[in-house]
Amino acid sequence: MDFITTATIQAVKQLYNTTITPQDVNLQQTRKEFEGQVTIVTFPYTKFSRKSPEQTGQEIGTYLQENVAEVSGFNIIKGFLNVSIADSYWLAVYNETVVKEDFGIAAPNGKKVMVEYSSPNTNKPLHLGHVRNNLLGYSVAAILKAAGYEVIKANLVNDRGIHICKSMLAWQLFGNGETPQSSGMKGDHLVGKYYVLFDKAYKVQIEELKAAGKTEEEAKKSAPLILQAQQMLQKWEAGNEEVIDLWKTMNTWVYDGFAKTYKKLGVDFDQYYYESNTYLLGKDIIEEGLAKGVFFKKEDGSVWIDLTDEGLDQKLVLRADGTSVYITQDLGTAQLKYDNFGMDESIYVVGNEQDYHFKVLFLILQKLGKTWAKGLYHLSYGMVDLPSGKMKSREGTVVDADDLISEMEATAKEQTEALGKTADFAEEDKQHLYYIIGMGALKYFLLKVDPKKRLLFDPNESVDFQGHTGPFIQYTHARIKSVMSRGGEVTVVSTITEPDSVERDLIIAMSQYPETVNQAAKDFNPAAIANYVYELAKVYNKFYHEKSILQAENEELKAFRLNLSASTAKIIAKAMLLLGIEVPERM
RNA sequence: GGUCCCAUAGCUCAGCUGGAUAGAGCAACUGAUUUCUAAUCAGUAGGUCUCAGGUUCGAAUCCUGAUGGGAUCACCA
The missing domain is CATH 3.30.1360.70 (Arginyl tRNA synthetase N-terminal domain)
Known part of the structure; x- marks a missing residue:
């Protein structure tokens, strides 16, 4: 325009x-x-x-x-x-851009961007909050790729620390040698079970100490279990063979479990970073900051940055004993990522509870004069809450990712069979269809909402399959495919010059796809794609209802409408793929 | 307490850099299938855009304040 x-x-x-x-x-x-x-x-x-x-x-x-x-x-x-x-304009837009194979796929813009997402802890299985993170990260990466970026998907795995030692210790104490094989339990769930067990036993000890006259504070610090866990962490850092072996074993269980969940979610990564490798990084940056006068040292030897001029606080960047804190390693990891890839932009998909952390992190890097710091962006998304409030792993009030996925597949199966649409499907195709539809419903449900907004999920209310949903869009695609397969080869060249208003609306809707992708890429916002493709499907369904395609008044019109249908199906499939959602040929 | 984020129909959400009578879906009610897939389509009903000021020809949108909700302010990650 x-x-x-x-x-x-x-x-x-x-x-x-x-x-x-x-x-x-x-x-x-x-x-x-x-x-x-x-x-x-x-x-x-x-x-x-x-x-x-x-x-x-x-x-x-x-x-x-x-x-x-x-x-x-x-x-x-x-x-x-x-x-x-004029209609001629819309037809020209259609014939010259919409129908092209690369429609909505921008030429490479020469820019490289890293999207870090998922970044799980290896002490418990993934839950709904992680699902939102994974879907967002995957989708943003896909959108940026479509907008012309070279994209690196990165996963920074939090595989070390006191919380990992807690599950390890609990397994040592209460596990009796239980393994995923012996218990038939998925590895990440097995480890998560011991994380919860630790917390329970720890709480019992705290209560005992309190009964013996200690304050809550003292009890938390002096409970034997927490002391043991801390000891284990020290051993880990010292490279104690026994501890390292156990750590490797249990992490392997978790990774096997994660791999399955990631596969179901359809997400993947180009580059893994492990905190066990990166947690010592950042100390040279501390030196650099001290030399530049950006940081200062207190009498006890701890290193700080004063951000009061920016309306923030003083922030510790290195402990008095010379060990790293969270932000130390993030400084180091940011440098490492840049050294590895030299990307122009770097997106961190992390929940909004860490807004402050990233504000500080980026600010420090800027103050250190890192030219690449301006390309850093925290894609801050809202928490997923339950009607009962926040999800808490330790208290078991979480919607487990694997459970949720299975439930979605089961519901998809139920709904589809109730409609009697898969009677003639092969068993394998059925399973795949239920999976596609179930995940389509779930993914769309999570991605259609603006990332920065918090999301309410009620486990008692099933995710919809009708209306503004993934399955509605998938259905529209399947419907088009059905008409196309009945329509056969289109041999007549369409010379339509006056599209009807519904047909024109459809062309207009299709023509808006590229700018939607650009906008979504600019805002790192999959919801823009989700809402667009819903609108497109709606316009198509209206067209489908009002116009007969196969019984069109003449062959040219039939060819024209089949053509519009085919183009719509392609755009729906492309757009849904940007959300990580597959579309079926039949449903 | 300081800082940051959020508030639109009963519910879940759209609403682009300010523009027309604030839009969808779900739930409720009506209607459409011997005709290309009814997981669809057409319609009815549902609103003081949390509140109060301000800027503007014009505000759901921008500014200020209030209220309600959430997050964060660790030598945890």
Whole structure:
């Protein structure tokens, strides 16, 4: 629609002798109750025209109609100039861009971006919160790829630390040698079980100490279990063989479990980082910061940065004993990532509970003069809450990822069989279909919401399969495929010159796909794609309902409609793939 | 207490850099299938866009304040 903007600028120049910029041209899609496709808001020009909004619209409209071939007419309602664009224009857009194989896939822009997501702890299985993270990260990566970026998907695994030692210790004490093989339990769930067991036993000890007269604070610090866990962590850091062996064994169990969940979720990574390798990084950055005067040392030897000028606090960056804190290793890891890939941008998909941490992290890197720091971005997403409140792993109030996925598949199966649509499917195809639909419902449900907003999930209410959902869009795709397979080979070349209004609406909707991808990439927002593809499916369904495709009045029209259908199916499939959702051929 | 985020229909959400009578889905009610897949389509009903000020020709959108909810302010990660 750039030509309308350009022409409007010319019109204002010609008519009112005033130069305006493209930003001053306020274009919007014409509301469907009015004639036309593009609307120009003319209020802002009245100060140049010194005429009423209606009169100004009349003059600009007349100018456009006389000087722009594609403008076939206009009408004015108050300060709104509704412009009708000739059918030939829409058909040209369709034939020259929409039908092209690479439609919606931008040429490489020469920029490299890293998307870090998932980043799990290896002491417990994944839950719904992690699912949101994984889907967001995967989708953002796919969207950036479509927008022309070279993308590196990274996973920074938190595989060490006191919390890992807790599960290890509990397994040593209570496990009796239990393994995934002996128990038939998925490895990550088995380890998670001991993490919970630790917490239970720890709490008992705390209560005992409190009964013996200690304060809560003292009890927490002096309970034998926590002391043992700390001891184990020290042994781990010292490279104690026995501890390292156990750590490796249990982590392997967890990774086997994660691999299965990741596969079900359909996510993957190009680069893994492990905190066991990176936790010592960052100390040279501390030295660098001290030398540059960005950090300062306190008497006890601890190193700090003063961010009070930025409205933040003083922040510890290195302990008095010289060991790292969270931010120390993140500083080091950021440098490592940049040294590895030299990317222009780096996206951290991490929950909004860490907003402060990332603010500080990025600020420190900027103060250190890292030129690449300006390309860092924290994609901060809202927590997934239950009606009962926050999910807590230790208290077992979590929606487990594996359970949820199985439930989604089961529901998909139930719904599909109730409709009797898979009677003639092979068993294998059935299973795959239920999986696609179940995951489609779940993924769409999580991705259609603006990432930064918190999400409420009620386990007692099943995820919908009708209306504004993944299955609705998947169904639209399957429906098109069905018509196409019945339509056979299209041999007649369509020479339609006057599309009907539904057909034109469909073309307009399709033509908006590339700009939607660009916007979604700019905002790191899969919800933009989700909402777009829903709109497209809706327009198609309306078209499908109103127009007969196979019984079209003539062969040309039939060819035209089949063609529109095929293009719609392609865009639906492409857009859904950006959300990590597969679309079936039949359902 | 300091800082940050959020608040739109009974419920779940859209609403682009300010623009028309604030839109969808679910739930409720009506209607559409001997015709290309009814997981669909068409319609009815449902709103003080949390509240109060301000900026503007024009505010759900921008600014200030209040209320409610959430997060964070560790020598945890």
